[in-house]
Amino acid sequence: MTAGEHEAETGPMQVRGTVLTVRQVDAYHAITIVAPGIAARFKPGQFVAVAVGGPDTSMLLRRAFSIHDVRPDHGGTVEFVFSAGGRGTRWLAERRARDTLDLTGPLGRPFPVPRDPVSCLLVGGGYGSAALFALADRLRERRCSVDFLLGAASGDKVFGALTARRTSRSATITTVDGSLGVRGIVTDMLGQVIHEARTDVIYACGPMPMLRQVTALARRYDIPVQVAVEEAMACGVGVCMTCVLPVVGSDGITRMVRSCVDGPVFRGEQVRWDEVGTIPFDAFGAPGWEPKVRRGADQGARPPGSPRQPAAASAADRSDRPARPGGSRDSAKRPGHGT
Amino acid sequence: MAPDLRVRLGTTELPNPIMTASGCASSGRELAQFIDVSKIGAIVTKSVMLAPRAGRPTPRMAETSSGMLNSIGLQGPGIDAFLQRDLPWLLSRGARTVASIAGSTVDEYAELAARLSDAAGITAIEVNISCPNVEHRGQVFACDPVDAAAVVEAVRARARHDLPVFAKLSPDVTDIVAIARSCVSAGADGLSMINTLLGMAIDTDTLRPALAGLTGGLSGPAIRPIAVRCIYQVRAALPDVPIIGMGGVMTGRDALELLLAGASMIAVGTAIFHDPSACARILRELDDELLKSGVRRVTEVIGAAHDIRGAVGLRREH
Numbered sequence: 001m002t003a004g005e006h007e008a009e010t011g012p013m014q015v016r017g018t019v020l021t022v023r024q025v026d027a028y029h030a031i032t033i034v035a036p037g038i039a040a041r042f043k044p045g046q047f048v049a050v051a052v053g054g055p056d057t058s059m060l061l062r063r064a065f066s067i068h069d070v071r072p073d074h075g076g077t078v079e080f081v082f083s084a085g086g087r088g089t090r091w092l093a094e095r096r097a098r099d100t101l102d103l104t105g106p107l108g109r110p111f112p113v114p115r116d117p118v119s120c121l122l123v124g125g126g127y128g129s130a131a132l133f134a135l136a137d138r139l140r141e142r143r144c145s146v147d148f149l150l151g152a153a154s155g156d157k158v159f160g161a162l163t164a165r166r167t168s169r170s171a172t173i174t175t176v177d178g179s180l181g182v183r184g185i186v187t188d189m190l191g192q193v194i195h196e197a198r199t200d201v202i203y204a205c206g207p208m209p210m211l212r213q214v215t216a217l218a219r220r221y222d223i224p225v226q227v228a229v230e231e232a233m234a235c236g237v238g239v240c241m242t243c244v245l246p247v248v249g250s251d252g253i254t255r256m257v258r259s260c261v262d263g264p265v266f267r268g269e270q271v272r273w274d275e276v277g278t279i280p281f282d283a284f285g286a287p288g289w290e291p292k293v294r295r296g297a298d299q300g301a302r303p304p305g306s307p308r309q310p311a312a313a314s315a316a317d318r319s320d321r322p323a324r325p326g327g328s329r330d331s332a333k334r335p336g337h338g339t
Numbered sequence: 340m341a342p343d344l345r346v347r348l349g350t351t352e353l354p355n356p357i358m359t360a361s362g363c364a365s366s367g368r369e370l371a372q373f374i375d376v377s378k379i380g381a382i383v384t385k386s387v388m389l390a391p392r393a394g395r396p397t398p399r400m401a402e403t404s405s406g407m408l409n410s411i412g413l414q415g416p417g418i419d420a421f422l423q424r425d426l427p428w429l430l431s432r433g434a435r436t437v438a439s440i441a442g443s444t445v446d447e448y449a450e451l452a453a454r455l456s457d458a459a460g461i462t463a464i465e466v467n468i469s470c471p472n473v474e475h476r477g478q479v480f481a482c483d484p485v486d487a488a489a490v491v492e493a494v495r496a497r498a499r500h501d502l503p504v505f506a507k508l509s510p511d512v513t514d515i516v517a518i519a520r521s522c523v524s525a526g527a528d529g530l531s532m533i534n535t536l537l538g539m540a541i542d543t544d545t546l547r548p549a550l551a552g553l554t555g556g557l558s559g560p561a562i563r564p565i566a567v568r569c570i571y572q573v574r575a576a577l578p579d580v581p582i583i584g585m586g587g588v589m590t591g592r593d594a595l596e597l598l599l600a601g602a603s604m605i606a607v608g609t610a611i612f613h614d615p616s617a618c619a620r621i622l623r624e625l626d627d628e629l630l631k632s633g634v635r636r637v638t639e640v641i642g643a644a645h646d647i648r649g650a651v652g653l654r655r656e657h
Contacts, residue, residue: 011372012372012373014373014614014615014616051613057613058405059402060402060405060406060407060559060560060609060610060612061400061402061407062612062613102614104373104615231397232397232398232400234402234407234409234612235611237369237370237372237373237615238365238369239363239364239365239369239370239611239615240363240400240409240411240612241385241394241399241411241414242397242398242399242400242409242411243397244394244397244399244414245397255393256393256394256414261369276397277396277397277398277551278396279393279394279395279396284391284393285390285391285392285394285414285415285416285417286393287393289390289391289393
């Protein structure tokens with residue numbers, strides 16, 4: 001379970017990779033980097049964390065990007081797709097061939113793939129779809145059928161529409177402005193696509209509100225769904241504890257787990273979507289939370305009126321607040337993926 | 340000739356003065372994928388509490404210029420899990436372990452010290468009395484000399500006598516020397532400084548505070564001059580008290596700066612988020628810096644900035 005114990009074969013590496021190409025793809029940029037070890041270890045759904053700004057940078061946090069593709073040329077290359085919307089990603093977009101980048105990867109839990117040749121629906125929002133193409137290849141190797149459902153605000157923000165149409169059994173596109181495919185959002189079309197494709201399993205990657213709705217619909221149709229979440233990360237390797245979200249374990253206990261090492265791929269129904277951005281009152285270690293088995297008499301030794309009481313009260317007040325200040329609008333902007 | 344980097348921490352000899360800063364390396368496992376945890380001076384663990392703790396809501400992090408704000412809120416599985424899982428792993432890897440502890444009451448700190456003293460293999464205890472991410476400012480014991488002393492005294496009383504106790508101080512005080520004196524009088528064997536500074540950022544797109552917890556701890560190179568100042572002041576007032584220096588160390592040269600100010604050991608924190616192998620790199624760079632300066636033992640530079648002769652003794656070529 002712990003990556004540290006399997007570091008030799010499958011664990012992440014830190015490499016200084018040489019940039020091969022940076023190209024604009026519609027509204028996004030795609031960058032290809034020579035990173036042999038990372039390419040060899042990659043499994044679909046995993047990501048890289050990239051240092052930005054060069055030596056003496058004032059931007060200390062790594063930027064996390066799903067790996068779009070790996071190729072064997074030059075000893076192994078990785079490619080990821082990003083939107084140059086912030087200072088760090090603009091710096092990345094300005095890289096040129098032969099520049100070098102410090103990257104760690106492959107990071108995170110990959111998409112599990114089915115044992116049998118089943119019907120798979122891959123749902124992507126914005127450039128979140130970039131993570132799905134390597135998965136599609138892997139699924140086809142397993143003789144699964146692959147259908148795509150991709151959506152974005154406008155046609156230039158649907159990543160990979162052409163590839164999806166060319167390589168998969170079906171590809172349905174939605175755009176909010178109607179500039180490509182059907183006008184609307186992916187979840188408007190999800191039911192119809194599930195029916196037509198006789199979907200057995202859904203994979204999704206994109207903004208959190210989309211993942212939440214895809215999970216809700218998948219549950220309605222009783223179809224298992226695997227989602228790759230986008231949470232803001234600082235390190236990508238599990239030490240900073242910033243990218244946590246409430247996830248229900250197989251023991252029924254909700255824990256604040258790190259999306260970088262316990263994810264980014266989760267079973268959709270395990271994520272407590274309504275409580276993302278909060279600490280659920282029943283989460284492991286939440287204020288006032290008590291272990292089921294009390295650990296001896298020393299707990300009772302705490303004098304009444306010690307700071308534990310007010311601490312629990314103030315945290316209860318806090319959990320009454322809406323999940324995310326600013327509502328869903330700010331979920332489009334995640335430092336880990338976007339700035 | 341390669342400089343001698345060995346330093347003493349209580350009864351333990353560390354191979355070098357570079358450590359991880361509490362809260363930036365978890366309990367070492369994740370970093371073992373990138374560095375050999377036995378090669379650096381010590382792993383300072385994320386602060387361990389008595390009970391499991393879920394921490395604060397997200398967003399917990401905001402990047403600022405040459406720094407970052409965090410409001411993790413001491414998320415962790417508690418002392419039982421630490422003793423059962425993390426400590427044995429650290430020992431199996433040959434890492435020297437400084438256990439950081441945090442509590443809401445004096446009694447909680449004392450009990451943690453007792454539990455750690457019963458376990459074999461801890462090199463020192465760092466008493467985190469300065470985490471800014473707690474519900475009440477009154478819980479930041481390091482902001483008051485009497486409160487700080489009460490915690491240190493209780494920990495010292497319950498900790499095994501041969502376990503060094505270091506108090507981790509907050510720079511968010513008017514007179515850090517007064518707090519330092521108070522902790523040392525209460526029995527602290529050493530001081531760790533500095534913890535993060537309380538800060539805040541507002542997202543100009545959402546018009547809301549960037550952190551769900553509203554405020555957070557500022558760390559990174561942005562705060563290094565404050566760390567240098569705090570270490571220098573305390574070293575001047577209490578020259579015999581060992582200091583673990585931390586605050587924005589990104590390079591070997593930064594580590595040297597804190598050593599010159601008076602730290603005898605250096606903890607690397609935010610740099611790890613930027614570069615998971617930062618501790619190993621900074622150790623290499625410090626070694627180079629000392630070699631270039633013709634320093635034979637790292638102990639020669641500790642506090643050297645206070646000493647006019649010591650400063651002259653360092654020949655540096657630019």
